[in-house]
Amino acid sequence: MDNHDYLNSKGRIFDIQRFSVHDGPGIRTIFFLKGCFLRCRWCCNPESQSGDIEQMTIAGKTKTVGRDVTVAELVEIAERDRIYYSRSGGGVTLSGGECLYQSEFAANLLRACKEKGINTAIESTGFSDFSKIEPLLANLDLFLMDIKHTQSAKHKQFTGVPNELIKQNAHLIAKACKELIIRVPVIPTFNDTPEEIADIAAFAATLHGVKEIHLLPYHRLGYDKYIGLGREYSIGDVELLSSDKISTLKAAAERSGLIVKIGG
Numbered sequence: 001m002d003n004h005d006y007l008n009s010k011g012r013i014f015d016i017q018r019f020s021v022h023d024g025p026g027i028r029t030i031f032f033l034k035g036c037f038l039r040c041r042w043c044c045n046p047e048s049q050s051g052d053i054e055q056m057t058i059a060g061k062t063k064t065v066g067r068d069v070t071v072a073e074l075v076e077i078a079e080r081d082r083i084y085y086s087r088s089g090g091g092v093t094l095s096g097g098e099c100l101y102q103s104e105f106a107a108n109l110l111r112a113c114k115e116k117g118i119n120t121a122i123e124s125t126g127f128s129d130f131s132k133i134e135p136l137l138a139n140l141d142l143f144l145m146d147i148k149h150t151q152s153a154k155h156k157q158f159t160g161v162p163n164e165l166i167k168q169n170a171h172l173i174a175k176a177c178k179e180l181i182i183r184v185p186v187i188p189t190f191n192d193t194p195e196e197i198a199d200i201a202a203f204a205a206t207l208h209g210v211k212e213i214h215l216l217p218y219h220r221l222g223y224d225k226y227i228g229l230g231r232e233y234s235i236g237d238v239e240l241l242s243s244d245k246i247s248t249l250k251a252a253a254e255r256s257g258l259i260v261k262i263g264g
């Protein structure tokens, strides 16, 4: 491969969000990559899950979800907001979907961002062979990793996959990456008891160098998209978390000794 061939490598995205203040420090450009290995029942981006280009109808309008882009195109978009990154400590985040679903493209995109001096983050479940994860780490400033449940059977029941590989990779990632923050989508009926959250936080505290855990309370923002894709909203009609409950879960997570933040 020529030195610059990686800039022409192609991947598939379904959205780009500029000026985001979530998913990493400062003001960020978020590239949402298409495809995911999991099928979380509460997923707020169901249009991200399939690696295929799809049609989705929202508010009576049908749109195509997914388009193919090169690394060079995305870096050019990222560079438009360079001034905001430098003032805020921001940069680029790869989200999804799951960026490891297109791991070679993700690695090339991170490399290109780093070569332009842009701060990089990914959010990922880490459900992949570690050989697909390792190439991303050299050009990554922050790994935001989801740990959704410590019990494998329940993890599988609600996400479609067991969690042994995720837990094993969490240890490898913690040792190899610059910074790792653990995030927990807190989902009623799945992992919203103080015991479950305390167990996840206790596991996170065993990971090398991890100092922070973020609890991300469940919301129903993805509901209309399921309808628009002709799919069932399979988490069902669960209640949103009250602020009292969130405080109780935060206290449970704090028993691990980690810094606990709500949202992220």
Ligand code: SF4
Binding pocket: 036, 037, 038, 039, 040, 042, 043, 044, 045, 046, 048, 049, 096, 097, 098, 125
């Ligand atoms: S890992 Fe994320 S993108 Fe994939 S199904 Fe779960 S919530 Fe959706």
